[in-house]
Amino acid sequence: MKLTHLFALSSLALSVSAVANQSVLTVYTYDSFTSEWGPAPKLEGLFEKQCQCDLKFMPFEDGVTMFNRIRLEGKKTKADVMLGIDNFVMPEAEKSGLFAPHKLENKGLDLPEQWTDKTFVPYDFGEYAFIYNKQKVANPPKSLKELVERQDLKVIYQDPRTSTVGRGLLFWVNTVYGDNAEKAWQDLAKHTVTVGKGWSETYGAFLKGESDLVLSYATSPLYHQWHEQDQNYVAANFEEGHLVQIEVAAITKTSKQPELARQFLSFLQQPEAQKIISFHNVMKPVVSEQADPAFKTLPKYEKLAFTQPSTETVKKWLATWQQVLSK
Known part of the structure; x- marks a missing residue:
């Protein structure tokens, strides 16, 4: 019994150590995205399986409030990713100089307009x-x-x-x-x-x-x-x-995890993530491969x-x- 107990404690210690050594990705977003019925709880587990990292969402009342916080924090922001502004706020965010190019391809998107922006990645609209x-x-x-x-x-x-x-x-x-x-x-x-x-x-x-x-x-x-x-x-x-509002995400220039952040932006457009986002955020998907067919019944x-x-x-x-x- 003592040896079994000792082995269990040792396994627990190794598990805690592994978690402690995981990379942490911090995403600033809005509160409805992180609510119990929002997409964040389901996206968190799905992405963590892919990245072997610790994904942390930090909610704010709304997208503009979130962007204003990042603008206020500047180089001291804890955010690796900003998720939740839109195409109408994008020019201000671009002008701020706080965000880095995503280096991803803008292909295969089901949007009402062609997407060519090199900083902001759309995830719903x-x-x-x-x-x-x-x-x-x-x-x-x-x-x-x-x-x-x-x-x-x-x-x-x-x-x-x-x-x-x-x-x-x-x-x-x-x-x-x-x-x-x-x-x-x-x-x-x-x-x-x-x-x-x-x-x-x-x-x-x-x-x-x-x-x-x-x-x-x-x-x-x-x-x-x-x-x-x-x-x-x-x-x-x-x-x-x-x-038409197009919601977007972007990597902060000060991110300590830029590659992980880029992986997360790419993940947002994966069919399974899009299914979660469109259903739980109740917005149209930018990749409609697995989207609920009810979207096509809308006027x-x-x-x-x-x-x-x-x-x-x-x-x-x-x-x-x-x-x-x-x-």
Whole structure:
């Protein structure tokens, strides 16, 4: 018995030592990605089997908040990988000079546009849309302009200073309204219940009945169908068209594990990882080989023509939005 006990202790010590000597890869992301129903828990085990490393996700309220933290930390950031900004925030991230080239091929991707970026790797995408419960909203808005003008509809959306989804609405409103965007924000503010920091907070408030519509994605109804067998949630289809968000990941220049980080970015596009991401993040896969066929049953949401604004223009749009809400 003593020898058996001694052998067990020795084996435990070797196991602890092996874990201690594993390389650690730290990924900054947003909180819904790391939630118990999000993709991170399943991706963690799958990737660790491939890399023989320790994958650690560090969550933040939303993608813009996460990027701002990396920007604040600069060369002292603990992040090896940033996962969760999008094509609308990419220019700011590129300009920051904090991220390294991924050195991967941009081939075989099922995206609505050709992907050629050498720094940021896409892992899912989806159209921004306002979600409503058809049992509670009998006459949903058919356009963004109708949503803005309908004072009978209570609306919740996300702060464009902290949220990628909120930033999407900032771009959506300014693309549709142009020079009249300030008036649009004023009209929308009259029936906006709250502006939340991130998606999880705002979608949760909507599900509690605090609003008629919430800004989310055209894919969001699939969550309710898959997990709740509820067919009542619908993404409003707007006649002006919808902006398409492409979520991306990137390697920080200060990463102590650049090759491991590159392996992780490549892993995100593997069919099995894509199946996990698309199902648990409820977003369209960039590689649809093993994706749930339900994605193909979604209505067609027309893509709104969009030109990426300069950083200075984005600052002016944010200032206008903030000024309206502060009144």
